[in-house]
Amino acid sequence: MNIIASDSSSYEGLASMLEGYDCPAILVSVDYRILAINQHYRDEFGEVPLQQNKRCFEVSHGYSVPCDEAGEDCPISATLQSGHKERVLHIHQTPRGKEHVAVEMLPIHDSQGKLLFFVELLRAISVASTGKANNKLVGASKSFNQMLEKVTRVSPSDASVLLLGESGSGKELVANAIHQGSSRAGNALVTLECSGLTDSLFESELFGHVKGSFTGAHSNRVGLVELANGGTLFLDEIGDVPLSMQVKLLRLIETRSFRPVGSSTIKHSHFRLVCATHKNLAQMVKAGEFRQDLYYRINVFPIHVPSLRERQDDLVLLTNTLLKRISQRKEYHLTDSAMQALKQYDFPGNIRELSNILNRATLLTDTNLIERSTIQECLEIDRELDSLVDASSASQSLSINDAGEDKEWLDLKTAEKRYLLELMAFHHDDKEKVAKVAGISLRSLYRKLE
Structure with a gap:
């Protein structure tokens, strides 16, 4: 077959094959050129000027080199190595912005086993977001x-x-x-x-x-x-x-x-x-x-499920997303130095702790710009509570009947309850909001307030 040597108009018959798929599909040459697209692709991602010999990595990512040379997994490269279909997850440029897309690459061979081209199937992942939607x-x-x-x-x-x-x-x-x-x-x-x-x-x-x-x-x-x-x-x-x-x-x-x-x-x-x-x-x-x-x-x-320490590259994205979720009416931003302070913290409480810190920061700042000093103050709240817990634990290990230990523990419980009561007053007794800010379950909040 000499189909690869001809121009894009020669692929009209093959393009009709793509219409049999129930998802966006494109026909790609072995040198990454997009040869044809189906109607599902046009509806979801827009038109591709086929006469310009655009390559898949240029259209999907805006790259000037293949995905594996840009630091990402390349489905074509993976298919060439394995000899059969491969699947990867990418973040594609779409008319709606960056979106997660599952990519399945199918190699197409002739009767002699020669690789002719690839069919690339793309399915947008609706359960994940790059920061635009709630509950995702x-x-x-x-x-x-x-x-x-x-x-x-x-x-x-x-x-x-x-x-x-x-x-x-x-x-x-x-x-x-x-x-x-x-x-x-x-x-x-x-x-x-x-x-x-x-x-x-x-x-x-x-x-x-x-x-x-x-x-x-x-x-x-x-x-x-x-x-x-x-x-x-x-x-x-x-x-x-x-x-x-x-x-x-x-x-x-x-x-x-x-x-x-x-x-x-x-x-x-x-x-x-x-x-x-x-x-x-x-x-x-x-x-x-x-x-x-x-x-x-x-x-x-x-x-x-990776910890926040394992996905440090997501910290800025998560911070901006959480700030939008915390306050729908007022847009908050962190200064560069405030963000740097967050990057230097290891977040033992992960995303829940990050959400707590940002909730506190929006309460403590007087403007919509969150400074480094505000973030440090929010982090200090946890350090003080941790030190009280550590002191209480050390005291308990010495003697269960030690009066000083009892006082230490009571001081901790009092400090915790005072903190929760202050949150209750600030949020007008909205227990669900207080539980979210404090990073505990609603059941735990009721128990701690008793």
């Missing part, structure tokens, strides 16, 4: 894109997913992205925070109960498993599930059947399971603190 994953760093690529692969399936990452790294948002990218997106995503629950409370929350089944059960209650029927059940901090309850959870996962507390009626629920933890479950299995059979049931497709 935000990022552009390599570690973020590696995580997002796994999210887009597993989302359409019904496989159980285990999210592994530090507290505050955004595991709940990742769970939501998995749900939104699945066929279950039209049904509920039901979340159970497993930490701090007793055996009886965990069982009641998960399976529900009938009236009179225990003291305080004044009416029937539908459990979260039943509410998740047809949707996704997200068990956050699965490592905190009481060992005595893990066998019941295992039975639920294996049979998708359960009984409400106090009932003899067996119910069924068809849900997709997503779990998350900041703990090392493999070590817990070895220590006898987590059932091995349950571990293998939930660990079908593990995804590492």
Whole structure:
């Protein structure tokens, strides 16, 4: 075949082949030239002047060299090395700005096995953003894109997913992205925070109960498993599930059947399971603190959610995005020196801590420009609380009956409660807002204010 040697008009017959795909598709030569595009591509990304012999990396990224020479993964290069189709996740320039796009590259050979060209399929990823939308994953760093690529692969399936990452790294948002990218997106995503629950409370929350089944059960209650029927059940901090309850959870996962507390009626629920933890479950299995059979049931497709330290390249993007989410009416900006102060901090609390710091900064600044001194003041609040916690812990280790230790602990609790009460007053008793600013759950806020 001598089709490669002819001009772009020779590809009109081949271009019709692209219309058979249900997503944007382009025909690319072995030297990166875009030969044809389908109507889906025109609708989503616009027209491409084929007569100008534009190359794919010029149109998609504005690069002057192929992606792998610009520091990114190149699907053509990967396909040439493997000899079969490859998939990568890129951030493309689109008429709407920069967007995450899953790229699948299909090599096309002639009957003698000679590589003729590639078909490139592009699917925009709606669950992630480069900073424009609320309730979406935000990022552009390599570690973020590696995580997002796994999210887009597993989302359409019904496989159980285990999210592994530090507290505050955004595991709940990742769970939501998995749900939104699945066929279950039209049904509920039901979340159970497993930490701090007793055996009886965990069982009641998960399976529900009938009236009179225990003291305080004044009416029937539908459990979260039943509410998740047809949707996704997200068990956050699965490592905190009481060992005595893990066998019941295992039975639920294996049979998708359960009984409400106090009932003899067996119910069924068809849900997709997503779990998350900041703990090392493999070590817990070895220590006898987590059932091995349950571990293998939930660990079908593990995804590492990177810490903020692992995605430093996203700090500026995340900061700007969080500031927009914090205040819809007033636009805040950080000075260069203020941003530098954030870059020098290691964020043990990850994105949740960054959000807390920025919330404080907007409260402490008198203008819409956040200075370095304001950021340092926000960071100092955490340092003071940490020092109180450290002092209290050291005191407790010396003697449980030490009166000075008791005073230390009371001082810490008093300082924490005073801080929360001040936030309550500032936010006019809006508990959800206060919990968000303080970086704790609503349940924890109620407990700390008692």
